[in-house]
Amino acid sequence: MRVIIVGAGQVGTAIAGDLAGDHDVVVIDTDESRVDELQYEYDVLTVAGDGASLPVLERAGVEDADRFIACTDEDRTNLVACGAARTICDPFTIARTKNVDYLRTWERTNDAFGVDYVVCSTLLAAETIVRVVGLPAAVNVKPYAGGLVYMAEFEINEASPIVGQTIAEADRFDSLTFAGLLRDGDAVLPGGDTRFEPEDRVVVIGTPRSVQLFAADAAPEKTPDEADDIVVVGGSEIGYHTARLLGKRRFTPRLVESDPDRARELAERLPDTLVMENDATDAEFLDRERIDEADVLVTTLGTDEQNLLTALLAKRLGCRQIIALVDNAEYVPLFEAIGVDVTVNPRQTTAEEILRFSFESAAENLTVLEGHQAEVLELELEADSPLAGRTIAGLDRAIPGSFVVGAITRDRAYVEPRGETTLEAGDRIVVLADTDSVEGFIERT
Amino acid sequence: MARRTIRVDWRASLDLVGRVLLYLVGPLAVPLALAVYYGESLLPFAVAIAATVALGGGFRRLGDPDPKLGPREAFLAISLIWLLIAVVGAVPFVVAGAGTIGSPLNALFESMSGLTTTGATVLRDFSVHSRSIMMWRQLIQWLGGLGILILATAVLSSLEVGGAQLMQSEQQIDRVDKLTPRISQTARLIWGLYVGLTALAAGVFWALGLSGLAPRMDLYNAVAHALTSVATAGFSPEPLSAGAFEPIAQWAMVPFMILGATSFILLYYAVTGDPMRLLRSDEFHLYLGVLAGLAAVVAGVLAVTAETSFGPEGTVRHAAFNATSILTTTGYASTDFELWAGGAKFALFLAMFVGGMAGSTTCSIKSLRWLVVVKSLRRNLFTAVRPSAIRPVRVADTPVEEETIKDVYAYILLSILIFVVLALVVVVDAARIGAGVSEFEAMGAAASTFLNIGPAFGAAGPYGTYEGFASTSKATMVVLMWIGRIEIIPVLVLFTKAFWTS
Numbered sequence: 001m002r003v004i005i006v007g008a009g010q011v012g013t014a015i016a017g018d019l020a021g022d023h024d025v026v027v028i029d030t031d032e033s034r035v036d037e038l039q040y041e042y043d044v045l046t047v048a049g050d051g052a053s054l055p056v057l058e059r060a061g062v063e064d065a066d067r068f069i070a071c072t073d074e075d076r077t078n079l080v081a082c083g084a085a086r087t088i089c090d091p092f093t094i095a096r097t098k099n100v101d102y103l104r105t106w107e108r109t110n111d112a113f114g115v116d117y118v119v120c121s122t123l124l125a126a127e128t129i130v131r132v133v134g135l136p137a138a139v140n141v142k143p144y145a146g147g148l149v150y151m152a153e154f155e156i157n158e159a160s161p162i163v164g165q166t167i168a169e170a171d172r173f174d175s176l177t178f179a180g181l182l183r184d185g186d187a188v189l190p191g192g193d194t195r196f197e198p199e200d201r202v203v204v205i206g207t208p209r210s211v212q213l214f215a216a217d218a219a220p221e222k223t224p225d226e227a228d229d230i231v232v233v234g235g236s237e238i239g240y241h242t243a244r245l246l247g248k249r250r251f252t253p254r255l256v257e258s259d260p261d262r263a264r265e266l267a268e269r270l271p272d273t274l275v276m277e278n279d280a281t282d283a284e285f286l287d288r289e290r291i292d293e294a295d296v297l298v299t300t301l302g303t304d305e306q307n308l309l310t311a312l313l314a315k316r317l318g319c320r321q322i323i324a325l326v327d328n329a330e331y332v333p334l335f336e337a338i339g340v341d342v343t344v345n346p347r348q349t350t351a352e353e354i355l356r357f358s359f360e361s362a363a364e365n366l367t368v369l370e371g372h373q374a375e376v377l378e379l380e381l382e383a384d385s386p387l388a389g390r391t392i393a394g395l396d397r398a399i400p401g402s403f404v405v406g407a408i409t410r411d412r413a414y415v416e417p418r419g420e421t422t423l424e425a426g427d428r429i430v431v432l433a434d435t436d437s438v439e440g441f442i443e444r445t
Numbered sequence: 446m447a448r449r450t451i452r453v454d455w456r457a458s459l460d461l462v463g464r465v466l467l468y469l470v471g472p473l474a475v476p477l478a479l480a481v482y483y484g485e486s487l488l489p490f491a492v493a494i495a496a497t498v499a500l501g502g503g504f505r506r507l508g509d510p511d512p513k514l515g516p517r518e519a520f521l522a523i524s525l526i527w528l529l530i531a532v533v534g535a536v537p538f539v540v541a542g543a544g545t546i547g548s549p550l551n552a553l554f555e556s557m558s559g560l561t562t563t564g565a566t567v568l569r570d571f572s573v574h575s576r577s578i579m580m581w582r583q584l585i586q587w588l589g590g591l592g593i594l595i596l597a598t599a600v601l602s603s604l605e606v607g608g609a610q611l612m613q614s615e616q617q618i619d620r621v622d623k624l625t626p627r628i629s630q631t632a633r634l635i636w637g638l639y640v641g642l643t644a645l646a647a648g649v650f651w652a653l654g655l656s657g658l659a660p661r662m663d664l665y666n667a668v669a670h671a672l673t674s675v676a677t678a679g680f681s682p683e684p685l686s687a688g689a690f691e692p693i694a695q696w697a698m699v700p701f702m703i704l705g706a707t708s709f710i711l712l713y714y715a716v717t718g719d720p721m722r723l724l725r726s727d728e729f730h731l732y733l734g735v736l737a738g739l740a741a742v743v744a745g746v747l748a749v750t751a752e753t754s755f756g757p758e759g760t761v762r763h764a765a766f767n768a769t770s771i772l773t774t775t776g777y778a779s780t781d782f783e784l785w786a787g788g789a790k791f792a793l794f795l796a797m798f799v800g801g802m803a804g805s806t807t808c809s810i811k812s813l814r815w816l817v818v819v820k821s822l823r824r825n826l827f828t829a830v831r832p833s834a835i836r837p838v839r840v841a842d843t844p845v846e847e848e849t850i851k852d853v854y855a856y857i858l859l860s861i862l863i864f865v866v867l868a869l870v871v872v873v874d875a876a877r878i879g880a881g882v883s884e885f886e887a888m889g890a891a892a893s894t895f896l897n898i899g900p901a902f903g904a905a906g907p908y909g910t911y912e913g914f915a916s917t918s919k920a921t922m923v924v925l926m927w928i929g930r931i932e933i934i935p936v937l938v939l940f941t942k943a944f945w946t947s
Contacts, residue, residue: 256833267835268844276833285833 002026003358004065004091006051006081007072008034010329011096011121013041014351015069020044026060029072052080054088063089067358071096071119071350079113086114094354098122100241107146107412119353123147125325125346126241132323132342133230133296134212134249137219139201142367143208144378144430145409150211151179151203151367151376151430154218158198162218168192175416176206176214177406179432180374205376205406205430207414212249224295226250231294231319233280233310234301235259235266238325238346242300243273254289256280280310292317299324304331308338315339376406376432379442383425386444393419399444401437406430451945454515458522460508465526465597466501469533470494472588473581476537480577489537489578497533517944520935523594527931530593531557531923534585537578544573545912550919554911555582557923560589561930562808564679564776564899565890567912567919571684576665579682583669589930590676590806591639591709599632635709638716639675639806646701647671650694659694666690674701677806679776679899686907687770687777692762695779699769706732706773706801726841731819732802732812739796740768743789750786764789772796774808776899778907790902794885797892798860808897808930810860816840817853859933860896867891867925874915880904882914890914894922895929 001023005012008029019025020042027044028051029035035046049056051070062068068091070078075097082093095115097103103120106112131141140153156163162170167178171192181188182201188194196202204214215223224230228251232243235257246253247270254274257263263277278285280301291297297319299307304327311324315338324335326343335343367376381388390398392405407430408415408423415421423429433441477490514522535556538546546552551567558565559582568574588596625631647668654662662670666682673680683689687698704712711723723729744764747753755763766779771793782793800809820838828834837844868884868891875882882890886903890911893901900907904914911919928936938944 263835264837268837271839271842274831275835276831277835278833289831289833 001066002061002064003067003069004028004057004060004062004085006068006070006078007096008038008046009071009073010347011071011351011354012069013038014348015071015354016044017042018351018355026065028056028060050077052077052084054084057081057085057088062091065089065091067091068093069096069354069358070094071354073098075099075102079115083114092116092358094119094358096121096350096354098237100237117357119350119357121346121350122237123241124349124353125238125344126245128344128349129238129242129298129300129323129325130245130249132344133246133298133321134224134251135215136224137215137222140367141211142376144205144376144407145428146412148207148409148412148414149205149407149430150208151205151406151432152211152215153201153203154215156196156198156200156202156218159221160196160198160218161220162196163198164195166193166195170196170214170217172217173206173210173213175407175414176204176210177404177417179203179205179376179404179406182373186373203374203376203432205404205432207407208245209249224251226252228295229293230254230296230298231256231291232298232300233314234299234306234325235262235275236300236302239298239300240266240269242298243270247272281313286313286317292319294319296321296323298322301325304328308335311335311340312338373435374432375435375438376430377438377441378428378430381423381425381427381429385425387423388425388427390423391419392417392421392423395423399437400440401434403431403433403437403441406432453517453521453945454509454511455518455521456507456509457511457514458508458518458525459504460510461514461518461522461597462525462529463501463504463506463508465593466497466504466529466533468597469497469501469530472584473497473537475584476577476581479580480575483576485575485577486541489540490581492540493533493536496536500529500533517938520938520944523931523935524927524939526593526597527560527589527927530585530588531560531927534560534581537581541575541578543575543578545569545910546574550916550923551912554919554923556585557926558894558899559585559678559680561897561926562586562589562673562676562678562774562806563894563897563926563930564673565894565901565905565911565922565926566680566899567910568684569910569912571682576682580665580669582680583672583682586678586680587643587672587676590678590705591636595632596636598629599636634713638709638713642701642704643671643675646675646698649697649701653691653694653697659691659697661690662694670698671701674698674775674777675705675806677702677705677773677775677801677808679770679774681777684908687766687779688781688908692758695762695766698777699766702769702773702775702777703733703736705775706805706807708802708804709806710804711802726802728802728813728816728840731816735796735799735812736769736772739772739792739799740765742792743768746786746789746792750788752784752786753789755780767793768796771898772799773801774896774898776893776907778900781906781908782900783902783906783909794889794892794902797889797896797898800896810857810896813840814853814857817845817850818857821845821850821853856933860929863925863928863933864888864891864895867895867921870921871914871918874918878915880913880915890922895925897926897929 003019003023003025005016005027008027016025016027025044027038028047030050032048035048039046047060062085068085070081072078078095082095093115094117096119098121100120100123103118106115106118127147135141138152139155142151171178180203204211216225230251230253232239232253233256243253243255256276257266258279260277263275267275297314299310301307307324311322314322322340323342324340326332326335326345329345329348332343405417408417409428473490473494480487535552538552539549545567546555554567650662650667650670651664653659654667669682687695711726715723744760747760747764763780767782770777798810800811801807803811803813824836824838868888871891872884872887889901890905905911
């Protein structure tokens, strides 16, 4: 497969390195010396030039490309590059953006700017942080349908309050589906009267909020609740989205930003978050605001140095859990050395997302559950899909094998999958299916 | 020495003043037609029309058309328009020469009180005036009700650019919500709503009269009271005000006063199928909450004090009616509340400082400003404990600029300051001419005129008259009604050097 990558920064390099072994990779970048370096590092073809200009794209052989990945640091360059590539041929185009607005625009039609998929690094990093904060009890968490739906896998330990409850008893949430139960290495498609046993693995699919509520039920010890004190230090866009998403999960984070104007802007955009204007390294402030008693502290400041210093201070004060944003992957061991619990690297997360999305499966967004007995996948019903017009209960007759429809999204909103819910063309469905049935499922949509 | 040049394009302002004055011929033709119908003297209105045309034409000649009015030109134009319409509006009273308003100062007081929708009267004997003169009193209130400049923007299509400036300056609200991209169209929609509400009120009142439920409410009175209830203005051709009518007619006036003091932008959305904007408005909640609380307090006082014995329905009605009348700055009275116990009167006095919603026909300080004050005080309590916290004050989920909050505090302080000075002038002036005006009555009269409510206490009570105040006091009140109606700032800036030069 021929892959064109525009941008040889951290993201582009990571992607090129991962693909160079199995695919024909061409990397385009304006920085000639960077391009030369890359040529010696990996077995790839390189072109020096502007990835948004047609002659450069033609030199890179875009007409034969199957995948076109634009991942420079410039949002608009990426979007324009994808649009330019589309004028020559029709590869699957992926653009990286930082600005969430471009993602929102793209989501309107899933095709805007000539882009087939937008990976928004800002939102991705914030979502990762929020998952780490909110669902430490989950073994596996994956967002679907642009983050509207979460799939989460929990291991039930002996102390869990839901041990001994039936699924019907535990299912107190309208927007949550108990999709699967893995017991003693076998996938069980659960009925309402199945009782939870210790060491069961339960797979739930639903809105992020309902998954969060279930986590609080299943693992109250590990899962933070509304009373937990979460402090986000740094009002960058990632910090803003982290606070916003935490607020959506009914947490009440505090956000610290030192620039007065930015703090005011954040406070206006986040009505439910307590925004504080202060330098987070100011000892008097840390003491007054009792940062030492914070349950979770997230650093989302502008530079790695600032994040490192803040994390170090928080660690010494005694914060329970520290999550740090790290821009440069080489610093990760440094953060770990001072005791940071989790590091999130936006570029790495972006590279992983791009790779996962472009190569892992023909179906969208597939997750193989541990042990390979079952898979979770997301499907979009095309206009001519034979499933459109059928009810969820009626799917059993159309598709062989065992599967559970965990969630439906329609027009960017969650729809609860009940037996009588009728599927419509354009719906996205998140399904947990037996490994053997997945192929059949994909064929029949 | 360098010559100081005037930096205000005053000729543009004068041109606008002239054009608005010329349009006043239309409203003046209404009482003229009535005079023809009733066979009364046409002279008062003919003279007024002549004066208007002469004045308006003169201003146009002096002026220079420029539709792009800046803030300074808007301030000047607004101040002059409100002043000069009041002057022209007084002409029919003087020419008619009947009763107390035959004298120029009294006529100007009555006209200014009318135009500013105050509703304070200097009439003594209502019966000596012709029906057309009495209807002119009502009509001028209706014209002033929603704001003359909004009307001007709706009518004068040439004001498309300057219109927003004018409406903003007249309302002194942070920004005028445009319902449509064109400001003149927005103004037209709002005025259409105003006309519609007035017509509805007239229809309801007249239906009560026709059906025999309120026989005294004939067509003349139905129209007269529709004009001044929706405008929250308060003049009545009846010396007993709303008290002249049956209880059901009084009840019918209450909702129209309440609607008149509700934001017309939000009412417009409600009428066109989006009522949630109004029902969710925190300003609307505050306005209705304060109104209900006030009515309850007044009803409680009326029920337990010996001065009043209205029976259960009467107690509730008089409490609700007069609380609504004062709080919305209308100024009707369903009974002589001058005779009530002190507690009830004091509650009404305090209600004068509240007012209805911004963007309505109400006057006084307005619930939007109090809402900002309440919310910012609550915020300050929070930040006293958490000094690093940034907590924007939100009204209707929109953050309010800190600068605006300061302006609101300044405005309220300025209002109270002017009120105190006016009260002092009234009480000292009354002592000078030997009129018995107590301190409370002086404060009542000062608040009631400056904040454009109407009736006060003592001699100036709901069934009384302001005629007995000293001429100097009355003249001061005329000025302050004018200043108060256009929200102080446009007039006060005219007296700063910076306005004219730098």
